[in-house]
Amino acid sequence: MTNREEAMISPKFGNVPKSSARRRLGRLALAADGWRRWWPYYVMMAPGILFFLVFHYLPIWEARIAFEQVRIVPPNIWVGIKHFQVLFSSPVFWQVLANTLIISAMKMVFFLPVPIIVALLLNEVRGGSLRKFIQSAIYLPHFLSWVVIAGIFIAALSPTDGAVNNLMGMAGMAPRSFMTDTGAIRWVLVFTEIWRSAGWDSLLYLAAIIAIDQQLYDAAEIDGANRWQKIRHVTLPGIVPTIATLFILNAGMFLNADLNQVINLSNDVVRSKIDIVDTYVYRIGLQTGEYSLATAAGLFKAVLGTMMIVIAHFVSKRLTGKGVW
Amino acid sequence: MALSRKTPLERIEYAIIVSTLLLLVVVTVQPILNLLAISLSEPGKVPGMSGLTIVPDGLSFEVWSVLLQHPNVQRGIFNSIFITAVSTVIGVVGTALMAWGLSRPGLPGRKALFILVLVTIVFEPGIIPDYFVNKRLGLLDSYWSVILFKAVNAWYLIILIRFFEEIPKELLEAAELDGANPFQVFWHLVLPLAKPALATISLFYLVFHWNEFFRAMIYLNDQEKWPLQVVLRQFVIDGDKVAIVGANNASNNTGASQINLRALKAGMILLTIVPILAIYPLILKFFTKGTMSGALKG
Numbered sequence: 001m002t003n004r005e006e007a008m009i010s011p012k013f014g015n016v017p018k019s020s021a022r023r024r025l026g027r028l029a030l031a032a033d034g035w036r037r038w039w040p041y042y043v044m045m046a047p048g049i050l051f052f053l054v055f056h057y058l059p060i061w062e063a064r065i066a067f068e069q070v071r072i073v074p075p076n077i078w079v080g081i082k083h084f085q086v087l088f089s090s091p092v093f094w095q096v097l098a099n100t101l102i103i104s105a106m107k108m109v110f111f112l113p114v115p116i117i118v119a120l121l122l123n124e125v126r127g128g129s130l131r132k133f134i135q136s137a138i139y140l141p142h143f144l145s146w147v148v149i150a151g152i153f154i155a156a157l158s159p160t161d162g163a164v165n166n167l168m169g170m171a172g173m174a175p176r177s178f179m180t181d182t183g184a185i186r187w188v189l190v191f192t193e194i195w196r197s198a199g200w201d202s203l204l205y206l207a208a209i210i211a212i213d214q215q216l217y218d219a220a221e222i223d224g225a226n227r228w229q230k231i232r233h234v235t236l237p238g239i240v241p242t243i244a245t246l247f248i249l250n251a252g253m254f255l256n257a258d259l260n261q262v263i264n265l266s267n268d269v270v271r272s273k274i275d276i277v278d279t280y281v282y283r284i285g286l287q288t289g290e291y292s293l294a295t296a297a298g299l300f301k302a303v304l305g306t307m308m309i310v311i312a313h314f315v316s317k318r319l320t321g322k323g324v325w
Numbered sequence: 326m327a328l329s330r331k332t333p334l335e336r337i338e339y340a341i342i343v344s345t346l347l348l349l350v351v352v353t354v355q356p357i358l359n360l361l362a363i364s365l366s367e368p369g370k371v372p373g374m375s376g377l378t379i380v381p382d383g384l385s386f387e388v389w390s391v392l393l394q395h396p397n398v399q400r401g402i403f404n405s406i407f408i409t410a411v412s413t414v415i416g417v418v419g420t421a422l423m424a425w426g427l428s429r430p431g432l433p434g435r436k437a438l439f440i441l442v443l444v445t446i447v448f449e450p451g452i453i454p455d456y457f458v459n460k461r462l463g464l465l466d467s468y469w470s471v472i473l474f475k476a477v478n479a480w481y482l483i484i485l486i487r488f489f490e491e492i493p494k495e496l497l498e499a500a501e502l503d504g505a506n507p508f509q510v511f512w513h514l515v516l517p518l519a520k521p522a523l524a525t526i527s528l529f530y531l532v533f534h535w536n537e538f539f540r541a542m543i544y545l546n547d548q549e550k551w552p553l554q555v556v557l558r559q560f561v562i563d564g565d566k567v568a569i570v571g572a573n574n575a576s577n578n579t580g581a582s583q584i585n586l587r588a589l590k591a592g593m594i595l596l597t598i599v600p601i602l603a604i605y606p607l608i609l610k611f612f613t614k615g616t617m618s619g620a621l622k623g
Contacts, residue, residue, distance in 0.1 A: 034433045040507040041426035048423030049438070051477045054462075056445040059454035062461075118349065124342050136609055137350040140357075143601050143608060145536035147554050151561040151594040156356045156376060161587070163359060163376035199353065203613065227338060260539055264562050278452075285453045286543055298451025306448045 066295040083296040093280070093297060100276040103189055103257045108250055110190050114198040116243060119205035120231060138199030150264035153192055154179060185270040189261060204246065205239055212238035241320040248319070252312025255305045277301045355379060357598075364388045364592035371585040388592040391584055397568060398596070400549060401556035404468075405600075408541075408552055409534040412472040416530040417523060419477045420485055425511050427482075428489035446479045452543070459544060470544035471552070474537065481526045488522040489515060525611040528604065535600060557597050561590045569593070 066083055068076035087093050118138070125131040141149065156163045159177040169175065178184045216234045225233065259278035266274055275283075277297060285294025317323040331339075358379040363371055367383035374382055392398050426432055427439065456465075464470040492515060500510045516523070538554035545551055551559075560569045566586055601608075 031433070038431075038433055041429060041432055044422040044507070044511065045426040045438070048419045048477050048482070049441070051419060051473070052441060052445060052479075055455075055458065055473060055476070058458045058461075059450050060448070062454035062457045063450040065453075065457070118346075121342050121346050124339070125346065130343070134346045134350055135613075136605075138353050139609065139613075140605065141353060143532050143536075143605070144598060145538060145554055147538050147558045147562060148536075148594055148597050151557065151590065152356045152360065154561065155360060155587070155591065155594075158376065161374065161376050163356060166376045195353065199349070227335065263539065264558065281451055281453065282543075286456065291453055291457075295451065295453040298453055302448055302450050309447050 063295055063299055065292050066299045068292060070291050083292045084300070086293060087296050087300065095272070096275050096277055096280040099274060100255060100257045103186060103262075103274065103276065104254045106186060106190050107193055107257075108247075108254075111193050111198065112247060112250065114194050115201035116205050116239070118198055118202035119209060119239075120235060122202060122206055123209050123235065124227065135199075135203075139203070140199075141196045142200035144196070146258075146260040146264045149192055149196055149261075153188065153195075153265070157188065179265070180267065180269040182270050182273045185265070185273050188265060189257075189274060192261065192265065193258075201246075205242055208239040208242040209235055241322070245316050245320045245322045248312045248316040249309075252309035253305075254308060255301050357595075360591035360594055363588050364595055366588065368584045368588050371588045388584060388588045389596075392569075392589065392592050392596055395569060397548070397556055398553075398593070401551055401553035402596075404550055405535060405552040405554070408468060408471050409531060411468075412474075412476060412534045413527060413530040415472065415476050416478065416481070416534075417527050420482050420526060421516070421519070421523065422511075423477065424482055424485035424489055425507075425515055428486045428492075442479050442482060456543065465544055466546050466550070468550060471537065471541045474540045474544075475533070478530070478533070481529050485519070485522055485526055488519055492518055521611070521614075524607075525614070528608055528611050531604065532601065532608065553597050557593055560593055 065076060067078060067080060069079045069082075070076050122131060122134065125134065144152075157165070157178040159165050159175040164178070165175045176184070178188055212235065216238075217230060220230050220234050255277060257276040257278070259276070259282070262274050262276055262279050263282070266279065278301075281294045281298045281301075284290045284297070313323045355377075359376055362379050362381045363374055365381040365384060365386070365388070366374060367385040368387055370382040427435060427442075429435070432438075459465050459470045464473070496514060496518075497510060500514050505513070536554065538552070538558060541550075541552050541555050542558065545555070556568070559565045569589060570586075
């Protein structure tokens with residue numbers, strides 16, 4: 001018996017019609033019956049479904065201009081992969097791709113451990129109100145826009161009256177203009193990312209820590225474990241799945257070096273160091289008007305990004321049981 | 326814990342842990358307090374102020390009053406509130422309605438709809454196709470181009486579906502047996518039960534739309550329609566002081582031009598954060614709970 005036949009014998013479907021014609025009729029009747037019962041849900045879902053079709057699926061259709069020559073007088077001409085060839089032979093594109101990967105890698109190495117450490121420290125804080133106070137403060141930047149954060153850091157990193165250079169001045173160091181320093185700007189991206197999200201991300205790990213069985217700590221205590229031994233042998237192993245999940249998911253987002261962050265912290269002096277695929281698409285597309293080339297670059301990133309995140313999802317699901325969705 | 330004796334070493338450890346975290350608090354909050362101090366100082370005293378101070382030098386509300394009376398800023402405030410309010414209402418209603426259908430296990434086509442939504446999470450063709458869709462629909466330069474950007478957010482939809490799925494089946498079946506149709510069940514049963522979840526995603530939408538600037542920047546040519554984030558960007562990031570100070574004032578060094586630019590920028594940045602600070606207690610309550618339970622459930 002095939003699966004489908006088995007499914008049709010289930011009590012819900014009643015008797016299995018013998019002939020294929022009757023079977024088809026039966027299915028139609030079922031569908032009609034289903035529709036009578038379910039149409040109100042579809043009425044309620046209609047605005048949402050329409051939204052997804054228009055604002056998420058129509059763009060996929062519009063992306064065909066990556067394969068077309070845009071003409072002022074329509075229709076556009078189909079040119080196949082010409083724009084992709086132009087793209088792949090452009091040194092700027094490879095530079096931009098390299099920047100994206102470098103920035104993502106730097107964030108992965110230097111950002112990811114910070115929220116874990118913050119969560120471990122927070123978990124050691126005993127006073128409930130002290131802990132709440134710290135949490136309330138360090139979660140805040142997560143809810144600020146990158147325009148605001150860039151404004152805050154342009155001020156804080158100012159070579160004349162910014163807090164950082166004031167501190168360096170006290171230590172007898174020469175002032176440095178971080179925002180226009182090609183050697184520093186990528187670190188500015190890493191640091192502002194830490195400033196914005198390390199606090200908030202620690203919440204994910206803290207949730208995992210709180211879920212650890214208290215008996216494990218009690219047992220460790222009876223065995224005479226000190227604070228660090230408990231962290232090493234109980235807490236850390238307990239949050240390894242969370243760490244692994246977030247690490248893999250981050251790997252899946254490797255091509256998203258955060259447009260909003262870069263576009264606000266960038267300027268003409270340092271652009272070559274932090275120009276990423278997204279800012280490149282924006283610049284050549286909407287500022288220079290090379291729509292097809294820009295769309296080709298965007299599609300390249302989208303397809304690669306989709307592959308990476310789907311792989312990340314299944315790797316994560318297999319290793320830790322948790323996926324992207 | 327309280328009863329266990331603490332060795333001096335443990336006390337020192339604890340002191341190090343707490344001071345590390347307090348240092349983190351200072352690093353997080355000080356830059357914001359510094360801008361607040363600068364914006365509240367007497368504008369004449371701002372030029373010499375250190376980036377480290379958090380105490381205003383003198384006390385003056387001149388910067389804030391100049392900003393709040395400025396037509397560009399006023400329009401920005403209005404636009405931001407309008408766009409955020411409308412898109413949040415649309416978002417919450419659309420998301421709740423769609424989540425209700427998708428949370429019913431027997432819904433025909435449920436799996437296909439899930440795939441329809443999931444695809445949009447993993448595949449984004451980029452800003453240029455988005456731009457052309459808006460152009461084709463005639464939305465460019467209209468508030469709607471910004472309002473409808475991520476109007477129904479796939480992630481928030483999934484959160485709400487998960488929440489609706491937790492509603493006990495017996496309750497829904499009892500209501501259906503009483504002859505309630507799906508609209509009635511949704512309105513009288515599901516929505517009241519889902520209040521905390523709805524509050525959470527309302528805040529998600531609110532914060533998301535208030536902070537959105539990129540789409541507004543590329544879709545809205547007309548400066549009259551710019552939300553506060555774009556006005557802020559033009560002034561502070563692009564350094565276009567004429568926008569705030571005014572061309573006449575800038576060339577004649579009159580009016581707002583006499584006020585220290587650093588103080589004006591500081592005030593403008595803070596002005597943009599005010600609504601976030603105002604709802605921050607709610608954010609802490611609902612976001613934290615939502616994230617914690619989501620992580621626990623996995």
